[in-house]
Amino acid sequence: MTAASLRYSAAVHRGDARHRRGLRWVNPAWLCVVAALILSLLGLVAIGTTHSEMIAKQAVLLCIGIGVAVLVAAPHMRWLQKLSLPLMLVVLFLLVILLLPGVPEGIVRPRNGARRWINIGITDMQPSELAKIAMVLLIASWLRFRENHRHLPGLIRPLLMALVPMGLILLQPDLGTALLFLPVCFAMLFAAGARTQHLLIIVLLGAFAGAAMTPLLRPHQRDRIEAMWAQLRGDDRFENDIGYQGARSMMLVGAGGATGVGSEMASSMLEWNHLPEEHNDLIFAVICTRWGVVGAVLTWSLYGLILLGGLLTAAQCRDPFGRLVAVGLAVAILAQMVINTGMTIGLMPITGMTLPFVSYGGSSLITAWIMIGLIFGVALRRAPLLWRQSFEFDEQDPSA
């Protein structure tokens, strides 16, 4: 008898046939944890550039975030899988509540015309943050034992799982967060083995549909897109109205140069150039002003590390649900970073979206840490003794 079969029979004897005991403490998700920690600390310093009084609160929130991350990492992922559908239902319920007219202002208070926040007593929370996680869990749960997503019809239901919450968020309106759902969903489908050409067809169809939907966009969203195009072409027409944030953030990013202007100068520059939301959505502009290209590249590298950690976790994981959760969450963090920094440097329209870990604000910080916790939870679990290969298809075989 081989050692493995001995271990197996011992496990069967213990009644623990499917899951091995013990946690894998040495795992690639540490990359994510370390990078997230550095980013969070970077965030504290960056916020302190202009709002030193906010550091303490953010530090407390960081501790809470890490605590919550530990909490979500603790249970085995099979519980998460079981909870994914109820969680999504709760999220959808909350998203609908946000949009319902007649909800008292004590619960949903619109800000700048957007209904994104629900007052839960101690603080406001954004259900859309939770929706990201719910979507990742639900799609992972749906796809874990399936193969029909190798065919076009099989893609419809996972896509709907992304599109329904996305549509509700678009109505808030919150274009930025809504846009996040698509790359995450596609990345998960791709990792799960969906055919590339199918995904491309859907992207093309989506692009056409999106173009056709333009008239349905809110005027302020259309204006923002228009302003961004103008900005990219060097047209400063919108500089003093709707393109104001974009123009100011681009200027400050540029002002940082290669190595930045330093803390004291950056603080003056940010103050007198009146950059709006500089501690929040546009925190990346603060990083660029203060530390220049060097700081920006370092920041991006840290997100790259999170992606790497997440993908390595997925590669190592034998559980199909865990695999997709790790992929989905890592891509979600990266995509959010790309959208946020992209808008800061003028490559995307300005939308309300935070830079995970770095931006000021509890909702964003805690959600980001929950995601890290979930990835870490996946990485902690050893493979079951009995497992089979998942998401392996013969790419040459059209029927597979």
Next chain:
Amino acid sequence: MTTTRRRAPIMFQRRLMLLMACGIVACLLMMGQLVRLAIVEGGIHRTEAESRLQFHEWIPTWRGTIFDRHGRPLARDEPGYEIAVSWRAITGTWAEYMAIHEARDSVDQGMWNSFSPEEREARIAVVLPEWKAVEQQLWAYIAEASGDAIEDIDQTLDSQRARVQHMAAVVWDRQQQRHEARYGVSDAFKVRPIAEQQGFHVVVPHVTDEGALPLQAFSERWPSLVQVRYARHRSYPNETIDVTIDQGHMPRPLRSKRDRIAHVERVADQLLGRVRYDVWAEDMARRPFQDGRTGVIDRGGYRQVDRVGARGIEQGWEDQLRGERGVVVTSRRTGDVLREPPVPGHDVVLSIDAELQARVEAILDVAGGLTRVQPWHGNQQLPIGEPLAAAAVVLDIPTGEILAIASTPTLLDADSMSEVEQQERSPWVNRAVAATYPPGSIVKPLVLAAALMENTVKPDSMIECQGHYFSERDDVARCWIYRPRFGMATHGSLAASEALGRSCNCYFYELGARLGLERLADWLSWFGMGQSIPTGLGGPNDVIWESASGSLPDQSQRDSLHAQGEARFESVMMSIGQGRLTWTPLHAANAYATLVRGGKRLPPTLVRGHRGVLDEDVVDDERELTPEVVRTVLDGLKFGVTKSWGTGSRIKYGEGDYEPIFTVPGVSVMGKTGTAQSPPWVRDVNGNGHIAPGERTTGLEHAWFVGLVGDDSAALPRYAIAVLIEYGGSGGRVAGPVANQIVEALRDEGYVGGNR
């Protein structure tokens, strides 16, 4: 179990690697944009971001002074104050606004809210009178400071209100259109007050120190009501000049022993121009205060509230005159202060003599009588007393400096003209430099000089006048004397100087034919015909405003004339200044001055120290006129004025009743008359108040006189005078007396006759 140990990447792993690659590509794309912003354009962005770390306080500069040749200031900046009143006060709502606030602030917020509307009104009414009194006091102060009656101020305010309301209506209309295009008609557009309806408006543009003092204390007490701001004011110190005109040398019907005191307003206005206080988009585009892209500041650039030269020297020499603002830069980070003093604008010294200019303007003014149709003019087409447009230039021959240059009617006259009169007389045209006319006979001295230089005629060789030039036809190319009025007379055989003095057309037809079209055009061009004259009126490079160049057949036109066999006829017509030739009075004075200088070409200048650059194609500095040629031509010009048979010598009041035109003693005058056929004058012939299509007067002639003046003792004349009376008729009888008055003005101002 061995299958699980495969090392080669399987599909899932491969796809993870691809996802990682996608992430890296996204970051690289962003990296590209980041490098563009921070490295490539980093400097620009840094400058812009840093510029906001400084607080700039701009210090106004001084606009340069414009002097006349004797150092009299014609336009200069004077310190002073402007009074700006808040829009609420202009609309009369300030008192009410303040009363409401006072009434509301006197009680608790909650208490005020509990009041009924009537109670609020009552409380407001209690305090309203004292605020009304403050408002009244303001207008009393302003009336005192400006020296205007309160009614006049009301009028100013009315126009301000109308202007701002119109502006707001336009802005709102545009905003609404944009709003509807963007959000649809259903989305209600809310009107918000425009900037002008919130800020302060200048009500009195210029107040002296003493005038501003009482208001200053008042404005410190009520800063929301009125502001007294330091502001420079452009003043025109020699704008009004009284000149005494001796009427003893006027033509007999206008002659008087009493002097005429002419009160000349806005002297040299056409040259000086004005400054305007409203900046146009064109100014901002030409020289922006801050470059929109790079953020670089030009301290001499234009801002919203600024002064801009409009018309004339003020416009042409704008960049020299305006100077640069000073600045006090305060760092917002360190509090350091950096001062840059303002750079005052350069002064501009004009070549004109303001007193002489005033005299010439007075002479050309219709009030003097010389520029109205008079009985002795013999003008058959126009009624007696009809005002005539006129222009005159006085040029200092050795230097080419313009001593006086005038054109009537002026912009000031335009104020009292009806619309039809304005159409008839175009008061906005400076006829001395910007309107072109056929030269007529005044071109003859130049033709004679050319023919002598080309040796096509000798000074003493005789040419026979038969009354008409072409032997086969007597209805074209006739001499002026070959008319029924003069009994179809002829001049007989003439030598050069006498032919010029008699202005015999036939003599010059012959010269024109002998010279041929090419040589004639070449010489006329050399004398400046068809060339624009860089006087400096349009600035150092005459870029903004170009003087009219006049016309002369160019090479291609001449080629086609040759091809059509019309060249000979054209050169014959050109030799008496008809056909395709036109020029301005300034051209005429310049050509005669060139002649006197023996061919030394100096572009006439209006600005001392400024020498315009002539068109290089026609500059031929090698060419000169020999003294003999100059002598012959000047002799002819002398005959024209002094001999009884000279065309510019006598006015005929009746049969046998003659008087000399030039009557100023101690001065040598020579000159040439010109009576040039003009195109029809579009005017209100029947006096019904509007000009019907085709309503015009035909058969009119422009009256020219170009004179050369000097001391009796001098060998050569010193000043060239060109006079043009539009549609005036005979050069001798109409333009001659005007030239005589200008000669007298030159003597009165001490330029000739040893008077000073």
